[in-house]
Amino acid sequence: MSVLTVGTVAFDDIETPFGRAEKVIGGACTYISWAASYFVNDIRLTSVIGNDFPNEEIKELESRGVNMQGLKLIENGKTFFWAGRYHSNMNQRDTLVTDLNVLDDFDPELPESYKDSKYVMLGNLTPDIQARVLEQLTAPKLVVLDTMNFWMDVAMDKLKEVISKIDVLTINDEEARQLSGEYSLVRAAEKIFEMGPKFLVVKKGEHGALLLAPNEIFYVPALPLAEVKDPTGAGDTFAGGFIGYLAKTDDISFENMKRAVVYGSAMASFCVEEFSLGKLKALDQEMISERIGKFVEITSFSL
Amino acid sequence: MSVLTVGTVAFDDIETPFGRAEKVIGGACTYISWAASYFVNDIRLTSVIGNDFPNEEIKELESRGVNMQGLKLIENGKTFFWAGRYHSNMNQRDTLVTDLNVLDDFDPELPESYKDSKYVMLGNLTPDIQARVLEQLTAPKLVVLDTMNFWMDVAMDKLKEVISKIDVLTINDEEARQLSGEYSLVRAAEKIFEMGPKFLVVKKGEHGALLLAPNEIFYVPALPLAEVKDPTGAGDTFAGGFIGYLAKTDDISFENMKRAVVYGSAMASFCVEEFSLGKLKALDQEMISERIGKFVEITSFSL
Numbered sequence: 264m265s266v267l268t269v270g271t272v273a274f275d276d277i278e279t280p281f282g283r284a285e286k287v288i289g290g291a292c293t294y295i296s297w298a299a300s301y302f303v304n305d306i307r308l309t310s311v312i313g314n315d316f317p318n319e320e321i322k323e324l325e326s327r328g329v330n331m332q333g334l335k336l337i338e339n340g341k342t343f344f345w346a347g348r349y350h351s352n353m354n355q356r357d358t359l360v361t362d363l364n365v366l367d368d369f370d371p372e373l374p375e376s377y378k379d380s381k382y383v384m385l386g387n388l389t390p391d392i393q394a395r396v397l398e399q400l401t402a403p404k405l406v407v408l409d410t411m412n413f414w415m416d417v418a419m420d421k422l423k424e425v426i427s428k429i430d431v432l433t434i435n436d437e438e439a440r441q442l443s444g445e446y447s448l449v450r451a452a453e454k455i456f457e458m459g460p461k462f463l464v465v466k467k468g469e470h471g472a473l474l475l476a477p478n479e480i481f482y483v484p485a486l487p488l489a490e491v492k493d494p495t496g497a498g499d500t501f502a503g504g505f506i507g508y509l510a511k512t513d514d515i516s517f518e519n520m521k522r523a524v525v526y527g528s529a530m531a532s533f534c535v536e537e538f539s540l541g542k543l544k545a546l547d548q549e550m551i552s553e554r555i556g557k558f559v560e561i562t563s564f565s566l
Numbered sequence: 567m568s569v570l571t572v573g574t575v576a577f578d579d580i581e582t583p584f585g586r587a588e589k590v591i592g593g594a595c596t597y598i599s600w601a602a603s604y605f606v607n608d609i610r611l612t613s614v615i616g617n618d619f620p621n622e623e624i625k626e627l628e629s630r631g632v633n634m635q636g637l638k639l640i641e642n643g644k645t646f647f648w649a650g651r652y653h654s655n656m657n658q659r660d661t662l663v664t665d666l667n668v669l670d671d672f673d674p675e676l677p678e679s680y681k682d683s684k685y686v687m688l689g690n691l692t693p694d695i696q697a698r699v700l701e702q703l704t705a706p707k708l709v710v711l712d713t714m715n716f717w718m719d720v721a722m723d724k725l726k727e728v729i730s731k732i733d734v735l736t737i738n739d740e741e742a743r744q745l746s747g748e749y750s751l752v753r754a755a756e757k758i759f760e761m762g763p764k765f766l767v768v769k770k771g772e773h774g775a776l777l778l779a780p781n782e783i784f785y786v787p788a789l790p791l792a793e794v795k796d797p798t799g800a801g802d803t804f805a806g807g808f809i810g811y812l813a814k815t816d817d818i819s820f821e822n823m824k825r826a827v828v829y830g831s832a833m834a835s836f837c838v839e840e841f842s843l844g845k846l847k848a849l850d851q852e853m854i855s856e857r858i859g860k861f862v863e864i865t866s867f868s869l
Binding site: 280351353446447448449450467470471473475480481482483484487488489490491518521522525555559560561562564565566 | 583654656749750751752753770773774776778783784785786787790791792793794821824825828858862863864865867868869
């Protein structure tokens with residue numbers, strides 16, 4: 264099935280306790296699309312770049328089945344730039360620079376061929392842009408939305424309006440608490456279901472991910488890794504694996520969502536092992552199957 | 567099989583975002599013994615109290631098969647007192663008061679009948695006291711040691727000496743990093759195995775627990791709960807369930823340790839639902855089985 268991906272395409276400067284990388288390729292839409300490309304080959308990317316963005320990166324995504332008709336190129340524009348530094352606790356980071364550049368007046372107009380997309384992954388962007396994309400879709404089967412605390416701080420009403428129209432919300436534990444006003448994630452989920460979504464994915468970084476639906480809970484741990492180099496993009500890579508697996512299997516039951524969460528976690532576990540897209544570009548189906556096997560191994564017990 | 571429990575018996579003042587409790591019963595040894603008592607009835611408690619400690623609490627533990635010969639009563643002494651306040655993030659807390667009182671010159675002398683104990687749970691105490699207990703044992707089958715960052719700060723050498731003589735170390739993720747000097751928990755475990763232990767349990771509070779052995783990893787999530795009232799004693803309750811289950815089954819293979827970690831997590835999930843021992847005293851086997859079923863439910867997926 265078709266997957267629509269929406270989000271940033273970016274340059275990142277990244278500093279972690281284990282090294283640094285300058286002006287590397289980043290952006291939610293990039294990570295989502297790369298991760299999803301291991302599951303489906305009808306991916307429709309929606310984003311904006313300046314003419315400083317390397318053409319070979321675009322070609323590479325195209326060669327993986329990613330449609331680039333929805334990638335707007337702004338002549339004489341500069342691509343979105345983000346710089347961040349991770350704490351020794353890699354679950355926390357400081358944003359050093361956010362240069363919106365071409366993103367500043369991005370108004371996504373979907374190509375005609377995108378409008379019938381079935382599986383939709385709205386990466387973290389202003390709720391306005393997310394809403395604009397949604398209203399152009401004719402018959403989406405499943406809409407997943409990622410967002411962050413920043414939009415809760417500055418645009419809560421608009422955010423809640425978009426959230427009321429989606430199926431799956433992916434946020435982290437602190438954001439789930441902020442959005443719902445509830446400390447318990449079980450209670451937070453109940454409140455969020457009242458807002459519209461039927462499923463909630465709570466991303467907890469190195470502590471794994473929770474999938475909740477009314478009266479259903481599934482908790483997949485993160486894979487403990489010998490080396491974590493750069494957590495940037497892990498959440499988006501998770502989302503890409505998640506929606507990619509769902510689109511491939513075209514089954515949105517809770518049982519299948521559980522599998523999708525495991526596949527998303529497996530993709531994210533690769534992402535953090537190298538800076539930028541280093542590891543994500545170098546995968547194959549065998550490596551993914553083997554990694555899934557590790558998730559089975561670390562979570563299995565018999566009574 | 568017999569279980570030896572060593573640690574504090576205490577009064578606690580506790581403040582959480584959800585309420586407060588004053589001068590309630592606490593202490594590592596108390597939580598460990600209560601949790602273990604649901605699995606075995608040959609528990610040998612080792613601790614010290616003042617004559618302010620209520621006799622009915624002692625009688626209650628005795629009625630559950632806990633031997634009190636090793637509980638030293640100091641006439642005119644005051645029982646150990648701890649006061650703490652939890653942050654809105656319940657995974658963090660500030661210690662407000664620590665009155666050692668009778669604990670100040672506690673030198674545990676094991677009753678003759680304790681010396682052949684097979685399963686040993688050394689609760690968090692000075693490494694000196696933990697070492698003193700160890701040297702009095704004639705043939706322990708499995709020694710589990712709990713400790714904390716404080717002892718790493720003030721008595722690292724003595725702590726490492728004790729750690730070299732035990733089988734299972736239970737600490738939290740930050741402590742595993744401090745003890746090993748490694749950020750990755752996989753690498754931290756490798757370093758810790760070089761120090762002596764054959765198993766490492768990393769307690770992550772609301773994020774679950776990791777069990778590691780050389781080339782083996784198992785990760786059990788914590789059960790997401792609608793209500794968490796008081797996390798005090800959760801780690802000790804985990805330890806009590808863990809050692810209780812191992813002693814009951816008398817099997818220290820990795821496969822059985824995985825089950826023990828699930829049972830420990832189930833006991834801890836009860837502990838946090840009420841202040842002090844409120845929930846832990848009110849359990850039965852059916853409630854425990856049902857709770858174990860929930861852990862199966864939230865972790866199971868099929869490919």
